[in-house]
Amino acid sequence: MKFWAIISYTLRESLAKKTFMGFFVIITIVHLLFIFALNVDIVSGGQAALSLFGKEAPRAIDMEKLMFGFKQVMSALAVLMLTGGIFLAIFATGSLMPNMLEKGSVDLLLSRPMARWQLLLGRYLGAVGLVAINVAYMTAGVWLIISLKIGLWHWPFLASGLIIIVVFAILFAIMTFVGVTVRNSGVAMMAAWFVMFFSPLLFQRDKIYALLSKKIWQWLLDGIYYITPRTFELGNLTRSLVAGEPIIDWMPLVQSLLVGAGFLSAAIVVFEKKDF
Amino acid sequence: MNIVEVRNAVKHFNRGRIRALNDVSLTVPRGSAFGLLGPNGAGKTTLVKMLLGILFPTSGSAKLFGQPISQPTVREKIGYLPENHRYPDFLKGNDVLDYYGRFSAVPKEVREKRAPELLKLVGMEKWGTTKIKKYSKGMMQRLGLAVALMNDPELLFLDEPTDGVDPIGRKEIRDLLQKFKAEGKTIFINSHLLSEVELVCDTVAIMNAGKIVVQGSIDQLTTSGHTYRVQTAEIKNEALADLQNWFSGVESVNGHLQVTVRDYAELNRFIDHLRQQQIELRAVLPHRRTLEESFFAAIQGAPSGDFNELKSFANKS
Numbered sequence: 001m002k003f004w005a006i007i008s009y010t011l012r013e014s015l016a017k018k019t020f021m022g023f024f025v026i027i028t029i030v031h032l033l034f035i036f037a038l039n040v041d042i043v044s045g046g047q048a049a050l051s052l053f054g055k056e057a058p059r060a061i062d063m064e065k066l067m068f069g070f071k072q073v074m075s076a077l078a079v080l081m082l083t084g085g086i087f088l089a090i091f092a093t094g095s096l097m098p099n100m101l102e103k104g105s106v107d108l109l110l111s112r113p114m115a116r117w118q119l120l121l122g123r124y125l126g127a128v129g130l131v132a133i134n135v136a137y138m139t140a141g142v143w144l145i146i147s148l149k150i151g152l153w154h155w156p157f158l159a160s161g162l163i164i165i166v167v168f169a170i171l172f173a174i175m176t177f178v179g180v181t182v183r184n185s186g187v188a189m190m191a192a193w194f195v196m197f198f199s200p201l202l203f204q205r206d207k208i209y210a211l212l213s214k215k216i217w218q219w220l221l222d223g224i225y226y227i228t229p230r231t232f233e234l235g236n237l238t239r240s241l242v243a244g245e246p247i248i249d250w251m252p253l254v255q256s257l258l259v260g261a262g263f264l265s266a267a268i269v270v271f272e273k274k275d276f
Numbered sequence: 277m278n279i280v281e282v283r284n285a286v287k288h289f290n291r292g293r294i295r296a297l298n299d300v301s302l303t304v305p306r307g308s309a310f311g312l313l314g315p316n317g318a319g320k321t322t323l324v325k326m327l328l329g330i331l332f333p334t335s336g337s338a339k340l341f342g343q344p345i346s347q348p349t350v351r352e353k354i355g356y357l358p359e360n361h362r363y364p365d366f367l368k369g370n371d372v373l374d375y376y377g378r379f380s381a382v383p384k385e386v387r388e389k390r391a392p393e394l395l396k397l398v399g400m401e402k403w404g405t406t407k408i409k410k411y412s413k414g415m416m417q418r419l420g421l422a423v424a425l426m427n428d429p430e431l432l433f434l435d436e437p438t439d440g441v442d443p444i445g446r447k448e449i450r451d452l453l454q455k456f457k458a459e460g461k462t463i464f465i466n467s468h469l470l471s472e473v474e475l476v477c478d479t480v481a482i483m484n485a486g487k488i489v490v491q492g493s494i495d496q497l498t499t500s501g502h503t504y505r506v507q508t509a510e511i512k513n514e515a516l517a518d519l520q521n522w523f524s525g526v527e528s529v530n531g532h533l534q535v536t537v538r539d540y541a542e543l544n545r546f547i548d549h550l551r552q553q554q555i556e557l558r559a560v561l562p563h564r565r566t567l568e569e570s571f572f573a574a575i576q577g578a579p580s581g582d583f584n585e586l587k588s589f590a591n592k593s
Contacts, residue, residue: 001378001381002378002379002380002381005375005378005379006379009364009375012366012367013364013366016364016366016367017366102362103360103362104358104360104361104362105362105363105364106330107325107328107330107356107358107361108356108358108361108362108363108376108423109379110328110329110330111328111329111330111351111354111356111358111433112351112376112379112380113348113349113350113351113352113354113380113381114348114379115348273332275289275330275331275332276325276330276331
């Protein structure tokens with residue numbers, strides 16, 4: 001009961017602080033854009049004319065190419081939603097941990113008969129739940145609008161929502177660790193964005209090696225690559241998944257999950273021992 | 277049975293540079309009203325936070341209800357009103373009681389029954405459906421007291437319970453505490469308001485610079501050894517000088533004699549001497565200090581090494 005109380009309290013706080021509503025409104029605007037701006041017609045079984053945001057495609061194309069193009073567009077859309085969704089989610093949840101740990105608030109919670117790990121995990125799951133609701137609304141909404149307009153029900157697109165939630169859960173584990181350690185929402189958000197920003201660079205670190213003066217910097221880059229979530233590769237994985245391409249390597253997902261679990265465990269260990 | 281037991285508790289901050297608790301030991305018997313007094317930065321809040329698991333002792337041990345404080349279950353029968361508490365301002369009074377009741381595993385039907393009763397008890401029955409951001413400081417304090425009582429605690433920790441409350445509200449809170457005491461609850465009050473502690477508590481400890489300087493009942497703390505107030509008929513200066521020749525600890529204070537003697541035998545000799553001088557004796561009373569006098573006596577006699585350092589650390593943090 002105490003655990004669920006913390007989760008529901010977190011959702012209630014997000015609702016009250018308008019972060020949930022802000023997230024929800026932005027997604028609704030995206031949905032409306034898709035409803036009114038996207039114009040797609042399937043013509044005579046084999047040919048199609050496609051217009052997006054009112055601009056018509058230059059020529060008619062055959063169905064096979066159309067399907068390929070459609071999947072590519074859907075996968076690009078999924079990656080766009082991943083990036084945008086995570087960006088918004090970090091904003092919406094950045095202050096949740098530091099707020100809970102403020103003087104006068106944390107005393108009231110820690111003096112209750114519940115273990116500290118329950119409190120932290122409840123808060124973590126509350127934040128992930130908040131994002132999951134919004135991401136489900138975003139993904140399902142976009143998928144439904146496109147499917148109804150085009151008449152093609154591309155089910156793999158829905159997997160992108162799951163990946164967005166998983167990526168957020170991993171990044172929020174880092175934010176939780178930073179939030180518990182430094183108790184500052186700005187620093188917690190910066191940590192998540194830092195991971196997002198450097199992930200593409202780290203993925204292509206072999207191209208950076210030539211620019212580095214000493215071997216030690218290569219080792220350092222390698223080290224950072226292996227202890228941070230591979231969000232860029234998860235974006236690629238999402239794209240492949242939605243495009244219907246075979247997934248050759250699940251390692252980015254596995255490693256990122258392990259890193260997320262590691263950061264969450266470290267946050268719990270720090271929280272269990274910290275004085276407030 | 278002792279409901280609170282602290283043994284040689286030490287708490288250092290800032291890698292040992294700040295010694296907030298310095299070998300503190302104390303016990304609080306079940307059903308008593310215990311007052312922890314001390315100047316700002318003495319370590320009172322640190323001690324309470326340690327007992328509630330909000331911070332951890334550097335060394336030493338503590339038990340509540342006979343169980344180590346490290347077990348979260350010991351807090352099931354504890355109510356806590358912290359100093360400068362911050363309930364989420366987006367909630368209404370009823371919601372605060374409900375959420376914090378849930379955090380303490382109070383069943384739904386009990387929460388629904390107790391919430392209006394408690395709001396009535398603290399004089400807030402009309403405010404349950406108002407968002408707490410509209411509450412005054414005194415109202416927040418009353419709500420905090422109601423929250424502390426939500427799980428029907430056996431032990432109440434109250435950190436500056438009347439902070440920000442007007443004199444009428446203070447009286448009401450004092451009356452409530454007396455009522456809880458009569459019901460057999462144990463009350464642990466942390467305060468620097470000596471008069472309030474004196475009115476509610478039966479046992480007191482005075483802390484300074486992280487140490488318990490003195491601990492005992494109010495009676496023990498305010499009784500000042502073998503000093504007595506002796507009321508007589510008007511006494512002439514020559515007679516007083518004669519008395520002072522015989523007894524070194526005699527002085528005239530506000531129209532009566534005050535004498536400090538070694539023991540009861542000397543007190544009796546002093547009275548015999550008065551009678552021999554045919555000085556009319558009207559009353560002999562043990563001299564009692566006020567709690568404030570006892571407090572200052574204890575504080576001034578205590579080491580103050582870390583006090584200023586601790587105060588500056590508390591201000592910084």
